[in-house]
Amino acid sequence: MKIVTGLATAQEVEPLIEAGADELFCGVVPEAFVDGLGRSRLNRRYEPGANFADLAELAGVVKRAAAKNVPVAVTLNEHAYAPALIPTLVELAGTLVAAGARALIVTDLALILAIRRAGIAVDLHLSSVATCYNSEAAAFFADIGIQRVILPRYLSTRQIARLCAAGVPVDYEVFVINDGCGFEEGLCLNVHRPFGPMCQMDWRPEVGPEPVAGWEENWRAYRHLMGLLDHPGGTVSPQGIPNGPCGVCALAGLKAAGVGYVKVPGREYSTALRLGGLRLVRTVLDWVEGGDPAEVVAERARALKDTPLLCDSTYLCYFRDDLARAKPGRSRPRRVTLDDLAAAARFQAPARDAVPVPDGSLAGGAAPPPAAAGTKPDAGDPDGARLLGMAEALAGKGIDLRWAGDRLELVFPDDAQPDGTSRVTVAKVDRAASCYARSGNLGLSYAGTALTPRIARLIANLVGWLQRPRA
Amino acid sequence: MAAVSQPVAGTAATPGPEWAVGAGVREIRAAEAAGSLRPVDGGWSTTLASGESVLFRRLYAGAEFCRHLIPSRAQWTAVLALARRRRVPVTLRTPPVTEEALARLAIVLRALSGVQGAEVVANDWGTLRLVHRRFPGLRPILGRCLRRQKKDPRVGELAMSGAMSPETLDLLARWGVDLVEADCLPDDASPIALALHLPFAFVASGSLCLLSGLGRPVEEKFRPDRPCRAPCRGRAVRLHHPACRAPLLLRENTFFAARGVGGPPLARPDVARLVYDLDTDVDRSFLRPGPVGRP
Structure with missing residues (x-):
């Protein structure tokens, strides 16, 4: 065998x-x-x-x-x-x-x-x-x-x-x-x-x-x-x-x-x-x-x-x-x-920090130090730049990208729901999923590295930036 | 009643696809008793909710998705008796089958061979091969499970409509297949005749059956290797989610999405047959209730 x-x-x-x-x-x-x-x-x-x-x-x-x-x-x-x-x-x-x-x-x-x-x-x-x-x-x-x-x-x-x-x-x-x-x-x-x-x-x-x-x-x-x-x-x-x-x-x-x-x-x-x-x-x-x-x-x-x-x-x-x-x-x-x-x-749901992930070489590079929430993602980082582009385009269509602790969600209007919104989980940190958007309907996609703590930090940072107080 | 004056589809007077009704003996009897189906010479007449009158001239019976629901010899004898009484030809629907289920299926196929106009819908390549080898008198039809059409009720339009390549068509011809079942139609005219299912498209099926767990202790639930007492019979579950505009229907071990009936695509020349799955449409939601007019 x-x-x-x-x-x-x-x-x-x-x-x-x-x-x-x-x-x-x-x-x-x-x-x-x-x-x-x-x-x-x-x-x-x-x-x-x-x-x-x-x-x-x-x-x-x-x-x-x-x-x-x-x-x-x-x-x-x-x-x-x-x-x-x-x-x-x-x-x-x-x-x-x-x-x-x-x-x-x-x-x-x-x-x-x-x-x-x-x-x-x-x-x-x-x-x-x-x-x-x-x-x-x-x-x-x-x-x-x-x-x-x-x-x-x-x-x-x-x-x-x-x-x-x-x-x-x-x-x-x-x-x-x-x-x-x-x-x-x-x-x-x-x-x-x-x-x-x-x-x-x-x-x-x-x-x-x-x-x-x-x-x-x-x-x-x-x-x-x-x-x-x-x-x-x-x-x-x-x-x-x-x-x-x-x-x-x-x-x-x-x-x-x-x-x-x-x-x-x-x-x-x-x-x-x-x-x-x-x-x-x-x-x-x-x-x-x-x-x-x-x-x-x-x-x-x-x-x-x-x-x-x-x-x-x-x-x-x-x-x-x-x-x-x-x-x-x-x-x-x-x-x-x-x-x-x-x-x-x-x-099946261990704490996020306890999730084993590939080492830096497999994740596409060593994890960067955490950035302060609200800081615009580094456009020089390919993943950060792609996430940024996706999130901005989604926001332009009335769809929010939210970080919910261990998962990335798209939140979009839905009159059928009591709170007027529906959510679709697009990535979870406890599995090596990729990040992606509703590419079929919106013509957008993020095809990045598997979801590692580094990407999770990028996303959290990105969402913080999107939710920053605006003038 | 407006329906009475409607043309009757599927008759010699109105050339078009042949209509078939998919149901077991129990469902047919219930529909007859409710007046949704009216026995006529050579089939049943009915009126769709859209008002169109239809004549069902063929009976589809058997299990399309679940091997535990392959009819027993006695059940199949009852189907054949009903078909004889209504003077309609029969089509045996068959599911994907394990080695043991294929052996059970062979018994039903034997009972069917020799019946005039009998057909077999094969949802397993093994069934197709078995019919070809041992029951050459039965007309084989390629089932929906073997035609991998992508379909998702969360997507506005279906991702892939399942066109077939020349190589596949050649092979099917060698196996005697000249009719293929479909849930949705390819963009271009199909080079092989299609039998389109209404009013539901199947979107997912499998062995880990929700309904099979009813009445079992937790550790024995959802075990595909266990014999099943079919608690699914006569039961349907609607599944709601905001991502789906209409609820999905769970019947047996399979999720279905409503696709409705009627509409211009049905008039396509490559659609040779329309199969109304009455036993999936458990509450006959797409049929007009009550007595129907004689065509």
């Missing part, structure tokens, strides 16, 4: 390999390509810093990884592309392969067919976004030239075992840490940017007209589930292990099922987070491959994570059918209450 890890920057190649990555995957969005994309994206990770912008940089990364016998795959896995883009994408695929990419991670049937028709000699890995759930589907994709199927989240180990047992000539890869999804990523067709994931919105449900037994508890549990899937992103435990979704307890079961590859994704998150996740997976996998019994492995994995509050909630487990392994002697997970979920959710 091999570990496939997301790669976001060139500096990460050796650390990730030394921590146990057998394969790497990354995104490449060449600058020259962006204008031609229109409303399309090249892959499923849009966050600034999640993709390489330079093919030469990719070639360098591939060469360094190859020196350690580690192949690199590149993602071209958006749900679907406009047909007019396909010839350009095929050309890009050829360029990526020429730069050394060993495989391409793909979703769109049109692109798969076009790459094969073009005769590009490269392995194709079917992205989880393609939602291949069964052996007939795997055979369908094998017939058109797929070598590996990355399974969607939330298949159980039992379902995966049945799928693998069907004997379709493809390899299987599964998520084991980091990335959750409130829906099924391949079937979630809303636009995450700039409005945020729909599953994370603060909905007001209307049921009835008759009361529904147990509704309130169910709704609260569901909101906790969605919150847990979202908030851990970008945070790690005191042990340096990611707090997000996890399936390491099931590694033994997955290996026995016939899964050949496990994924440590999270290009949108910090290096520290991926390294922490990778080390956990490597350690547990070594136990599995050393022949330790599955139940022992699961129990030791829980102990290694040392976040019983999260593990016991069960809501962060990719493979909830495999939970019994983590509780030797128990056939069912222990009883969980809403209070347990609430406590788990609180665990």
Whole structure:
């Protein structure tokens, strides 16, 4: 069983390999390509810093990884592309392969067919976004030239075992840490940017007209589930292990099922987070491959994570059918209450200063000393200048940009609300999100560095300046 | 009543898209009892809230999004009996399926094979392959889940309308697909016939189902690996948020956004069929209530 890890920057190649990555995957969005994309994206990770912008940089990364016998795959896995883009994408695929990419991670049937028709000699890995759930589907994709199927989240180990047992000539890869999804990523067709994931919105449900037994508890549990899937992103435990979704307890079961590859994704998150996740997976996998019994492995994995509050909630487990392994002697997970979920959710929100972030080199430079509130951001700082331009343009459209402690909000008029305003959170400091504005509607965007304390300070300073007393 | 004098869409007298109604036996019976659907020879007539009279000439039944709702053999037998009684052909809607669900689905497909005019909406490439291999007499239709149209009720217009490439069309032709389901129409005329769903577009679906948690202890809620007693049946939740002008509708494991019915796009020549999802529109909000006039 091999570990496939997301790669976001060139500096990460050796650390990730030394921590146990057998394969790497990354995104490449060449600058020259962006204008031609229109409303399309090249892959499923849009966050600034999640993709390489330079093919030469990719070639360098591939060469360094190859020196350690580690192949690199590149993602071209958006749900679907406009047909007019396909010839350009095929050309890009050829360029990526020429730069050394060993495989391409793909979703769109049109692109798969076009790459094969073009005769590009490269392995194709079917992205989880393609939602291949069964052996007939795997055979369908094998017939058109797929070598590996990355399974969607939330298949159980039992379902995966049945799928693998069907004997379709493809390899299987599964998520084991980091990335959750409130829906099924391949079937979630809303636009995450700039409005945020729909599953994370603060909905007001209307049921009835008759009361529904147990509704309130169910709704609260569901909101906790969605919150847990979202908030851990970008945070790690005191042990340096990611707090997000996890399936390491099931590694033994997955290996026995016939899964050949496990994924440590999270290009949108910090290096520290991926390294922490990778080390956990490597350690547990070594136990599995050393022949330790599955139940022992699961129990030791829980102990290694040392976040019983999260593990016991069960809501962060990719493979909830495999939970019994983590509780030797128990056939069912222990009883969980809403209070347990609430406590788990609180665990996900450490104090801002405690949030581990990449060091200065990864954040784009050492953090500057805090500026006095109300001081105009330094136009010589590229991030400060871009934020300043965005905020001024927003203000001109009657939209406020506000810093609310741990998050950046856009506040805009909305007559339907009691206070006459609606808010959209555009960035939170507890995850390595980018800052962005309602670019779709306003033609504005800020595509800056991931949200580090340095950027947070710039934003806080900017908002202070915007709110300064004016003559 | 103004509706009586309206032309009836979907009839030989008024060439245009064929109308189909998506519903289970229970919903059809309820709509008939309420007068929203009136049985006629070869289907049901109804009047849309817009005043347009419509003749539904095909029945869509089965589950489109949730594998736990694949009909049992008995349920499917009831659907076929209803279709025979109303003299309408049937289309089996199928969801994305796991290995185990595909095996259950094969039983229903077997019951459907040999039924004249029967079709299968495949929302899983595995289903499409299975139908092609083992049930060649069934007409396969490419479902909405396989046509990745970006759609977001928070955006004024849809981000991508899901045009299909020549390569994809070639492949579909090889698999015997000549009709594709859609929630919204591509900007340009589609080279393949479309079946457009009304009055809701699905925007997100998944395995972590809110409604499945009803009646379960907290630790057992939202587990996709567990059998489901389908507490979602007959139930819908409206979800309100200021970012959405109209509430979203949660049915089964899927979020829907209202797209309404009617309007000029429906008259496009590439729209071969309009599918009114009556079982999604739980309160029949887009149908005129009460008895309708005979066309």
